[in-house]
Amino acid sequence: MINSEAPIPLEAYLLVASILFCIGVWGLINSRNAVRVLMSIELMLNAVNINMMAFSSYIDGDLIRGQVFTVFVITVAAAEAAVGLAILLSLYRNRTTVDMESFNLLKW
C-alpha cells in the first residue's frame, strides 16, 4: 500500500494537508476577529494546494496538471484576499469593530 521506493510516501503529504485543512476549518468556525477568518481561509487553500502538488508529482508526473491548477488557486486566493480585506475595511468603517458576532448585516 505504502510506496517504499520513494523517500517520502504520498500518504505523508496527504496527512499533512488534511491536518492543515482541519485546523483551517476550526479557525474559520471559531475566530471572532474577521482578519483571522480570512487567514483561516488561506490555510485551507494551502492545504488543497499541497494535495494537488503531491498528486501532480506522484501520479501525474509527466503531465503536471496539478501544478497548473495550483497556479490557478494561487491566483484566485490573491483575488479573494484583496476583495475580502476591502469588504472588511468597509465593514469596519460602518461598524467600528472587527468582531464577527456583530456582523449581522445579512440577517433577515
Next chain:
Amino acid sequence: MNIVSSTQQICFLILTIIIIGGSLGVVLINNIVYSAFLLGGVFMSVAGLYLLLNASFVAAAQVLVYVGAVNVLILFAIMLVNKREELKPIKGLKIRKFFSGIVCGGLLLLLFRVDITTKWSLPGPKAIGEEATERIGEHLFTDYLLPFELASVLLLMAMIGAIVLARRDIFIDKAQINIQQQNLIDNSNNIALIDQSED
C-alpha cells in the same frame, strides 16, 4: 537508505512541524499580529514542501504571491483595523469551540482513513523535474487557455471591486457642495469664502 532520501525525510519532518505548529499558532494565538507573521512562516514552509515535490516554479510563485502579496495585504488590513477592543463574552463559547473541535476531529479522522485505505495508483509516470516550467506554459496556452483568460478577467474584477469597496466615500461631500453652489449662485465662485461666512 542513502543520504539523499534521509535528507529529504529530515527536511519533510522539519517543514511539517513548522506548518502544523504555525497554523495552530495562527488559529489560537490571541495577538493577531503574531498570527499574521506565523502565517507567513507557514506559507514559506509550504513553498519548501513544493521544492521537495520537484516544483520550483510553483514554489517561487507561492513565495512571491502568498508571502509577498497576500501576507503583506493582511498585515496592512491589521494595521488599518487595529483597535484594542475587548470582545464581548458570549455564553456557550467554550461549548461551541468544543463541539466544533469534535466535528473537525471527525473530519480529520475521515480524511486519514480515506488517505490510508485508498490504493493510489503508484508508482505513476516519472516526474519531469526541471522541465516543469515549460510544461506549465504549454498547458496554460493550449488546453487550459480558457481558465487562464478567465483568471486575468477575475483579477481585473477583483482589483476594481477592491478599489470601489475600500475607498473612502467622497461623493457625498461633493454632492453637498454642488447643492450649495446651486443654492448660492451669487457667491458661487469661492466655496471656502462661503464656508467662512457661514461660520
